[in-house]
Structure formats: structure tokens, C-alpha cells
Amino acid sequence: MKDLQREILDQVASGKISPEEGAARLESLESAEAPTPARFVDTIPTGSAPDALTTRKVRVTSVVGTAEIVGDPTVAYAVAEGPHRARQDRDTMVIEQGPIGEDDHFSFSRSDRRGVMDSIDFGRRKIKVRMNPDLALAVQVNAGSLRIEGVHGPISGEVLAGQCRISDFSSTLDLAVQAGNVSASGRLDKGASKVRCEMGNVVINLEKGSSVKFTARTTMGKVAVDARGEQTVLGQSGREVTVGAGAATLDIECTMGNVRISA
Numbered sequence: 001m002k003d004l005q006r007e008i009l010d011q012v013a014s015g016k017i018s019p020e021e022g023a024a025r026l027e028s029l030e031s032a033e034a035p036t037p038a039r040f041v042d043t044i045p046t047g048s049a050p051d052a053l054t055t056r057k058v059r060v061t062s063v064v065g066t067a068e069i070v071g072d073p074t075v076a077y078a079v080a081e082g083p084h085r086a087r088q089d090r091d092t093m094v095i096e097q098g099p100i101g102e103d104d105h106f107s108f109s110r111s112d113r114r115g116v117m118d119s120i121d122f123g124r125r126k127i128k129v130r131m132n133p134d135l136a137l138a139v140q141v142n143a144g145s146l147r148i149e150g151v152h153g154p155i156s157g158e159v160l161a162g163q164c165r166i167s168d169f170s171s172t173l174d175l176a177v178q179a180g181n182v183s184a185s186g187r188l189d190k191g192a193s194k195v196r197c198e199m200g201n202v203v204i205n206l207e208k209g210s211s212v213k214f215t216a217r218t219t220m221g222k223v224a225v226d227a228r229g230e231q232t233v234l235g236q237s238g239r240e241v242t243v244g245a246g247a248a249t250l251d252i253e254c255t256m257g258n259v260r261i262s263a
Contacts, residue, residue: 057092057136058129062144062162065097066126071133071150071168078135082127092138097127139164141180154191157182159200172248177202177257188212188248195250197221197257206263211244214252214261221254226262 058078060069078093080086085096131137136153139146141162148155148166156174157164159182166173169186173193177200185205189212195202206212216223218235225232225241232241235254243263252259 054091055088055093055135057138058131059089059092059094059138059140060127060129060146061094061096061140061142062127062146063097063142064144066145067097067139067141067147068126068128069137069139069146069148069151070128070130071152072130073133075130075132078129078131080127080129084127095127095129097144173204173250175202188250189244190248193248193250194252195259196253197259198255200257202257202259204259204261206243206261209244210263211247212242212263213246213249214241214243215249216252216254216259218254219256221257221259223252223254223259224261226260 055077058069060067078095080095083097087094131151133150133152135151137148137151137155139148139155139157140160141157141164142160144162146157146162146164148164148169150168151166152168152170154172154174155166155169157166157176159175159177159180161178162180164175164180164182166182166184167186169184170188172191173184173188173195175182175184175194176196178198180200181202182200183203183205185207187207188210193212195204214225214234216234221235223234225234227241227243232239234241234252250261252261
């Protein structure tokens, strides 16, 4: 039943079904099965993390809620607070935000012409993860909000419908935005990074010391690079822009969204 509820919420968030239809489907689920209390709040026990030789990456999934990930050099691997599940998948520590529980309540309202999902307690659906800043990080945001700060290992992210904010990065980025907003600030001076934006907005601010060569492809979207006091529109123009010596590369693919880089 929890999986069905999550699927319905995803469909409402993506606009596949109306809020009214979503409410009707949730009501039919509640009448078909008596509610049972949520039975889990997993934690990562201090001092019992997997062997350092096997843990190279942390993966965090946020669904209809808020998540915060902070680089903390005093943490060997990762420690999570709030409702979540944690498991080890080979060399990756996986932290998943708690699924929509039977005790969560939903209602939908319509303001003007816009449907509003207005009764989920996002404050209660919040997790905070402290992780070693040198580990690689993979994140997924689905109808939620995510903030990442001070993670210096490679960062890969998928935003299905929501917002992701990244600050103080210093390694490669691999970002895919289907529908949502991403903002990132930090330094790029090595490796190959890429950004794929289908629908949404991506803003990347490259700090002093960055050394990047930009390439882009667009369909109906726009990719613009602000560097050395002037703006260059990439993609259909076939132009490339280099900041510094171009030691790193950033490849951008934009379908119907907007990508803006400042350096």
C-alpha cells in the first residue's frame, strides 16, 4: 500500500493526474485496507560503519520531503538523523528517506487554477546526513528539496521533480534534471563533468581557481556562459568557452530547460 501511495503522489507532483484524482485514489486505498502504524526509524549506529576499504560512496534518496547532506571530516563514512532506512550495497552506503507511512495524511485543494498538495508535514519528513567529505555522493530528489554542502568528492544527482542546492563542491559533477531546479557553487579544475537538463533550470557558479572547457548541445533550451564579463550562448551556435587553462571539461545537454554558468 505504501508503494501505491508513493506512486500516486509522484503522479500528482509530475502533473500526470489532477489533485482531485489523486485524492480520490488515496481515499480508495484507505478504505480498502485498514491503516497500520509505521514501524520503522532506522539509524546508522555510531562506530559500526562498514570497513573503509569497502565504502567508497554514499547514496541518498529523498522522496516528498527535505534532506540535508553536510560534509563532516570527523565522520568516517556517514551518519543520518531522522526517519530513514540504511543499508550497505557493496561499496555504497545507501540512505533512503522513510517512505510515505500509513499515518501520513493527504488532502488536495485548488487555488485559482493551480492544484495544491497542502497537508503533508514536510518538517516531519526531514533527514540530515553527515558524511566524510572525500567520499563520492549520489543523490536522487523526487518531489522534494535537497541541500548539499561541503562534499568534495564526486557528486552525481538526479532531480525528478524538486529542488537541489549544492555549495562548496570541488570535484566532478554529473547532474540530470527532468523537472526541477538545481543551483550549485564551487570549483571545477579537474575531471569530466556533465549536466543534462530536460525541463527545469540549472545555475552553476564557478568560483575562483576553476579551469574548465565548456561544450553544449541544445534542442529548444538555452545554455549561457557568463565569463570574463561577457555572455556566450552555446549549443546551437556550436561555440566552446574556456575558463582558465581548460583543465576540466563540462558537457551540457539541454532539451527544453535553461542552463546558466557564471565564472
